[in-house]
Amino acid sequence: MKEASPRFALGIDIGTTKVAAAIVEVESRESVATASQPHGSDIRALPRGWSEQDVSLILEAVDSCICAFPQESRSRVGGIGATGQMHGVVLWSTSRNETSSLVTWQDQRCCDDDFLQWLRQESGENGAQTGLGAVTLAWYAKYEPKLLGRFNASGTIHDLIVARATGRKEAVIDPSDAASWGFFDLRSRNWNEAAARRAGVPRDMLPSLAPSGATVGLLSQAVAARWGVPAGIPVGNALGDSQAALFGSLTDPADQIALTIGTGAQLSVVVRGLPEPLPASNEPYEFRPYVDERQIATVASLTGGRALAALGRAIKEFGEKLGLGSDVTLDRVQTVMHESGLAAINTDLRANPSLSGERYAPDMRGSFSNLTFDNFSVGDLTAALSRGLVEYLHGALPAGLLKGRQEVVGSGNALCRSPLLQEIVRRTFGVRLTLRDGGEATACGAALIAATCSAPS
Numbered sequence: 001m002k003e004a005s006p007r008f009a010l011g012i013d014i015g016t017t018k019v020a021a022a023i024v025e026v027e028s029r030e031s032v033a034t035a036s037q038p039h040g041s042d043i044r045a046l047p048r049g050w051s052e053q054d055v056s057l058i059l060e061a062v063d064s065c066i067c068a069f070p071q072e073s074r075s076r077v078g079g080i081g082a083t084g085q086m087h088g089v090v091l092w093s094t095s096r097n098e099t100s101s102l103v104t105w106q107d108q109r110c111c112d113d114d115f116l117q118w119l120r121q122e123s124g125e126n127g128a129q130t131g132l133g134a135v136t137l138a139w140y141a142k143y144e145p146k147l148l149g150r151f152n153a154s155g156t157i158h159d160l161i162v163a164r165a166t167g168r169k170e171a172v173i174d175p176s177d178a179a180s181w182g183f184f185d186l187r188s189r190n191w192n193e194a195a196a197r198r199a200g201v202p203r204d205m206l207p208s209l210a211p212s213g214a215t216v217g218l219l220s221q222a223v224a225a226r227w228g229v230p231a232g233i234p235v236g237n238a239l240g241d242s243q244a245a246l247f248g249s250l251t252d253p254a255d256q257i258a259l260t261i262g263t264g265a266q267l268s269v270v271v272r273g274l275p276e277p278l279p280a281s282n283e284p285y286e287f288r289p290y291v292d293e294r295q296i297a298t299v300a301s302l303t304g305g306r307a308l309a310a311l312g313r314a315i316k317e318f319g320e321k322l323g324l325g326s327d328v329t330l331d332r333v334q335t336v337m338h339e340s341g342l343a344a345i346n347t348d349l350r351a352n353p354s355l356s357g358e359r360y361a362p363d364m365r366g367s368f369s370n371l372t373f374d375n376f377s378v379g380d381l382t383a384a385l386s387r388g389l390v391e392y393l394h395g396a397l398p399a400g401l402l403k404g405r406q407e408v409v410g411s412g413n414a415l416c417r418s419p420l421l422q423e424i425v426r427r428t429f430g431v432r433l434t435l436r437d438g439g440e441a442t443a444c445g446a447a448l449i450a451a452t453c454s455a456p457s
Contacts, residue, residue, distance in 0.1 A: 006078020011447030012062060013241065014084030014157045016104060019061040022443040023073050026451045034440040035068040037061050043101060049108035052101035055090055058157060066227045074228040080219060081236040081450025083244035083442055084158035086180040089133035091151035092160060094169040102157050105131045110139050123199040125183060127281055133181035134201060141200035155207045158238035166217025166235050173207035175289035176240035187274060189289060212239040212291040213449035236450025241442050243290055248445025249409050249436045257405050261421060262412035265304030267393040268296050269401050284360050284396035291449060299396040305414030307353040307385055312337055315378065340379030341420040347380040351388035390424045411436045
């Protein structure tokens, strides 16, 4: 029997640089309070290319963030959900208060010593990449088996938050995060145990799978007292931040397209079922698990809004070196860029915005083409780069997945602050654009999933 949804739910989002939290009124889907705090947990003295974070500092930031809410708001919380940075892995002991460092999605250790080549050959996991949680487990098994042997559980950082909040002994992960780890079969939504075994990953180090948001435990008395939240309320299974963000922003997923342009950029649609065959590794889009057995078809740009930010910094630097004044802020430069770009929106200048390549084509580089004396201006450059970014995302997703959808739901600072990008989106997609700039949408999505999808475990 499905539990009644709580009126208010708490969502926790563990990002790469900060912790965010939101208390959401479930029926209206509106946040009544949000908070965020940098966790400053990066560990500095590491070999080149490694990326680890101090888990204790992240846990402290979670406590501080939640306790920043007014006590009245915390006392009304009836359910808790968590989300966070995908791909990364942390090890912990279920009998001792001990964890490893969090190895983040940015970690590059698996690129050394031909490890990935060996792993792909041994396991048959051709999509194995550095920074993926199960791939890091395979690295531990090969190079640091003693460290791996000190622990008996592993998960994402948000899985650890859930385990600590409930006192649950068994590590649990949802399909969205499991798929981001590698050694996961998208069709069966289960681990590829044979491939993991060939890679040397102990089976008991792969977390048990449970649906997104399903209740995995009740909030312990100790954590409830620390957070000022009622004890014994349900805590939902954590999920990936991309999925949480979509759940927090889409109200009619079958009719909507999700577009985020911030530092990066991502275009996604929610679908039922999977195509045959799945996209190859050299395709610009992929499928990921979503809630309720649905999937996300998504394309992500590694460059995204960073390309426009880079143009702004270059313009500012040109002016300073020419002695035109160093007191002009970057915000002012970008405002002029986008205003000029809107006036030049019909430019015939063309741009490829992939300045740092893309995952499926790492050697790709950005470029401008059809440059003439008539379009060599700040406005034309900005308009071309903006249009190139939007058109790349639009063209990378098969047209059939976009057909019939009536609305683009947009988010991200770059999109929400730029009338130029907004107009290009309207022209490119040919449907209405609705902006969701409510703040901490990912934490809100985690809260809503935990509140509306929870069921007894």
